[in-house]
Amino acid sequence: MIVKIENVSKIYDEVPIVTNVSLEIGKGERVVILGPSGCGKTTLLRMIAGFVVPDKGGIFIDDLIVTKDGKNYVEPEDRKIGMVFQDLALWPHMNVYENLAFGLKAKKILKNERNERIEKILEKVQMTEYKNTFPGSLSGGQQQRIALARALVMQPKILLMDEPLSSLDLDLNLLLRKEILRLQEDIGITLIYVTHDRDEAFSLATRIVVMKRGRIMKTGGDKTGTSEEISGHL
Amino acid sequence: MAKKFTLWTSICLLILIGLAPVVSMFIQSLSVDGALSLKNYEMLFQSRREWLLLSNSLELAGATTLLTALFGVPLGILFEKTDLPFRRLFAILFVIPLMIPPYILATAWFYCLGRDGYAAGILGNPIGNYTSPFLFSLGGTLLVMVSALLPVFIILTMTYLRMINPRLEEAAKLSAKWSFVLRKISIPVISPGIFLAAIFVFILTIGEFGVPSSLHFDVFPVESFIQFSAFYNFNAATAAAIPLGLLTLMLLIIERLFLRKKTFQLRLTREPMIIVPLGKSMPFFLSAVSIAAFILVITPISILFIKSFSLRAYNEAFIQSTDSIVRSLLYASAGATCLTILGLFLGYLLERKSLRFFFAADSIAIFLFTLPGTVIGIGLISLWNTKVTNIIYASAAIILLGYIAKYTALSERIMAAGFSQIPRSMEEAAQIAGAGWFRRLSVILIPLAKRGLAGAWLVGFIFCLRDLDITMIVYPPAHDTLPVRIFTLMANSPEEVIAALSIIMVAITLLPLGTLALITKYRG
Numbered sequence: 001m002i003v004k005i006e007n008v009s010k011i012y013d014e015v016p017i018v019t020n021v022s023l024e025i026g027k028g029e030r031v032v033i034l035g036p037s038g039c040g041k042t043t044l045l046r047m048i049a050g051f052v053v054p055d056k057g058g059i060f061i062d063d064l065i066v067t068k069d070g071k072n073y074v075e076p077e078d079r080k081i082g083m084v085f086q087d088l089a090l091w092p093h094m095n096v097y098e099n100l101a102f103g104l105k106a107k108k109i110l111k112n113e114r115n116e117r118i119e120k121i122l123e124k125v126q127m128t129e130y131k132n133t134f135p136g137s138l139s140g141g142q143q144q145r146i147a148l149a150r151a152l153v154m155q156p157k158i159l160l161m162d163e164p165l166s167s168l169d170l171d172l173n174l175l176l177r178k179e180i181l182r183l184q185e186d187i188g189i190t191l192i193y194v195t196h197d198r199d200e201a202f203s204l205a206t207r208i209v210v211m212k213r214g215r216i217m218k219t220g221g222d223k224t225g226t227s228e229e230i231s232g233h234l
Numbered sequence: 235m236a237k238k239f240t241l242w243t244s245i246c247l248l249i250l251i252g253l254a255p256v257v258s259m260f261i262q263s264l265s266v267d268g269a270l271s272l273k274n275y276e277m278l279f280q281s282r283r284e285w286l287l288l289s290n291s292l293e294l295a296g297a298t299t300l301l302t303a304l305f306g307v308p309l310g311i312l313f314e315k316t317d318l319p320f321r322r323l324f325a326i327l328f329v330i331p332l333m334i335p336p337y338i339l340a341t342a343w344f345y346c347l348g349r350d351g352y353a354a355g356i357l358g359n360p361i362g363n364y365t366s367p368f369l370f371s372l373g374g375t376l377l378v379m380v381s382a383l384l385p386v387f388i389i390l391t392m393t394y395l396r397m398i399n400p401r402l403e404e405a406a407k408l409s410a411k412w413s414f415v416l417r418k419i420s421i422p423v424i425s426p427g428i429f430l431a432a433i434f435v436f437i438l439t440i441g442e443f444g445v446p447s448s449l450h451f452d453v454f455p456v457e458s459f460i461q462f463s464a465f466y467n468f469n470a471a472t473a474a475a476i477p478l479g480l481l482t483l484m485l486l487i488i489e490r491l492f493l494r495k496k497t498f499q500l501r502l503t504r505e506p507m508i509i510v511p512l513g514k515s516m517p518f519f520l521s522a523v524s525i526a527a528f529i530l531v532i533t534p535i536s537i538l539f540i541k542s543f544s545l546r547a548y549n550e551a552f553i554q555s556t557d558s559i560v561r562s563l564l565y566a567s568a569g570a571t572c573l574t575i576l577g578l579f580l581g582y583l584l585e586r587k588s589l590r591f592f593f594a595a596d597s598i599a600i601f602l603f604t605l606p607g608t609v610i611g612i613g614l615i616s617l618w619n620t621k622v623t624n625i626i627y628a629s630a631a632i633i634l635l636g637y638i639a640k641y642t643a644l645s646e647r648i649m650a651a652g653f654s655q656i657p658r659s660m661e662e663a664a665q666i667a668g669a670g671w672f673r674r675l676s677v678i679l680i681p682l683a684k685r686g687l688a689g690a691w692l693v694g695f696i697f698c699l700r701d702l703d704i705t706m707i708v709y710p711p712a713h714d715t716l717p718v719r720i721f722t723l724m725a726n727s728p729e730e731v732i733a734a735l736s737i738i739m740v741a742i743t744l745l746p747l748g749t750l751a752l753i754t755k756y757r758g
Contacts (some may be wrong), residue, residue: 075407081408087401091423093423106409107410151406200375
């Protein structure tokens with residue numbers, strides 16, 4: 001298992017947000033966590049990233065304890081995780097190249113290798129010609145591609161995506177779903193994707209995990225149940 | 235129609251009270267014996283002394299800006315973004331000097347570092363031979379200005395950090411350590427706030443009259459004041475004030491251009507800020523901040539306490555200044571009320587962009603705020619010192635006009651921030667229901683903006699109360715305020731009485747803040 005979540009719980013202001021959640025995710029899987037707003041799916045994702053520390057339970061990445069019983073043992077920057085945020089969080093004062101180079105510089109990757117990796121990933125997301133453009137001058141779809149490229153250029157083992165397509169129109173949403181699938185299959189990365197959109201979940205997942213009121217209501221092996229079954233839980 | 239009328243009236247008032255005096259002063263400086271002439275300016279620029287003053291002013295303002303940035307930005311980050319123990323308490327402590335007139339800090343440092351000050355008393359008399367020349371030089375003036383204006387950087391750094399989208403930092407944290415994230419993401423994103431602080435500190439320093447005057451460091455505002463009050467040379471005073479006005483205008487234009495280009499993803503956010511754990515460095519940072527607080531805040535205020543520690547001193551202080559204390563409180567209250575009313579309309583105009591000229595009104599208010607107080611003071615006298623308007627010139631009204639001219643930008647911006655939190659739809663719903671402008675104002679906008687109104691009044695009160703630069707120039711006989719009284723008594727009153735008056739000044743400035751803090755605490 002590449003990610004193992006063991007009985008994690010989180011309470012904010014005496015309100016339970018995540019309750020006793022356990023989940024195992026294998027290498028190369030595309031797991032979609034599906035649930036309505038406020039069900040705790042983003043909190044669970046942020047626990048895996050290391051931004052939220054669970055009050056109880058533990059999370060293992062590659063058999064290494066990264067967080068357990070209210071303590072982070074591995075900082076986010078050392079978890080080998082990439083993340084695409086709901087609002088993308090592209091750094092507005094840096095151009096596309098600088099956005100991609102940031103993490104590589106922090107990890108002290110040499111300039112030649114850095115440039116090579118950036119060129120390669122920009123090619124993959126078909127954004128090579130926008131290397132010197134600032135995020136504010138890109139369209140919504142182009143920003144999505146850069147956010148994805150920024151996460152992938154670090155060659156993470158796991159890619160977390162927090163409702164990244166929720167603000168896009170349907171046509172662009174469908175197009176980018178296909179691109180995410182293509183890239184994931186191409187790189188073979190493990191994908192954990194959070195959404196409230198059933199269609200998005202069905203089109204992307206190899207496994208769907210349904211969450212409601214902080215608990216996992218249903219999780220299956222290969223492609224979870226039927227649409228009706230999932231609807232029953234939502 | 236009523237709305238447009240009210241907003242236009244507010245703009246006209248700002249122009250009449252603030253801009254007209256400055257324009258009038260400029261026009262008068264171009265006239266010699268009734269004819270158009272540049273003689274005043276020729277005299278100004280031919281004098282070697284004037285160039286020395288300009289160089290001193292720029293040196294002081296530049297060094298103060300650099301040092302306050304160097305200390306203020308890290309302190310702002312420590313107080314807002316880290317788990318430093320007692321960080322809220324430290325933040326409050328460091329902001330106190332901004333609430334009191336800077337020349338009071340200069341007085342405190344004089345009692346400490348003067349030839350016969352506490353430092354010489356404790357460490358032996360020869361030390362006074364070194365500390366006293368230091369205090370009465372660029373170094374001493376810098377020390378006082380840095381402690382007085384450090385809060386500008388701290389407050390703006392904290393405010394802008396609060397507005398960063400936390401996701402920007404989280405995205406960086408996935409691949410970098412906090413030191414790298416702060417250096418490459420957080421600080422560049424808040425750079426407009428840091429730049430704004432730098433402009434403010436530079437302008438406030440270059441316009442400062444009280445501290446350089448107390449420490450005998452020659453700068454332009456002091457020259458302006460001397461030409462005006464000692465030599466009664468109005469034109470020379472005006473000519474000496476104009477370079478400051480032009481410099482202010484230039485900096486303001488640069489600031490506007492820079493900030494317009496560099497406004498990143500900053501917004502008021504309800505999301506909790508990411509706190510940086512200091513870990514093993516905690517003791518180092520705690521010690522460094524404690525030492526800085528001790529030197530810059532606790533030392534000067536404690537010295538005033540120790541110096542004034544006798545009933546006789548306070549008794550004497552009250553005998554000499556009760557009338558000034560009462561006047562200070564009255565004028566500051568009246569000034570704050572006028573500022574709040576004008577700020578209400580101009581803030582609404584700025585936030586809702588209700589008239590095409592909203593930007594011009596805001597620019598005028600900001601220009602006046604950044605203009606040295608001595609310039610505004612001289613301008614007010616040049617406009618209102620006529621037979622027809624003597625009723626204003628010879629009464630407390632001239633002081634109030636000075637407060638309004640100088641500090642409207644503060645109340646305007648606070649109210650604009652308050653209105654930005656009220657959805658337009660609330661006012662629109664009342665409009666559709668048939669409520670006219672004044673009804674919408676009284677039933678919807680004012681009740682919803684009451685926190686902003688309270689904030690605008692309080693900030694207005696504090697700034698009017700601590701004002702020395704304008705009041706010193708415009709106050710009519712028997713209308714002096716406490717800061718002016720302390721300043722004039724300094725030369726020939728016992729030190730303990732001056733210290734007691736300074737403590738009274740600090741107390742009446744902090745009193746409303748303390749009251750507000752208590753009300754906020756008990757109301758949750």
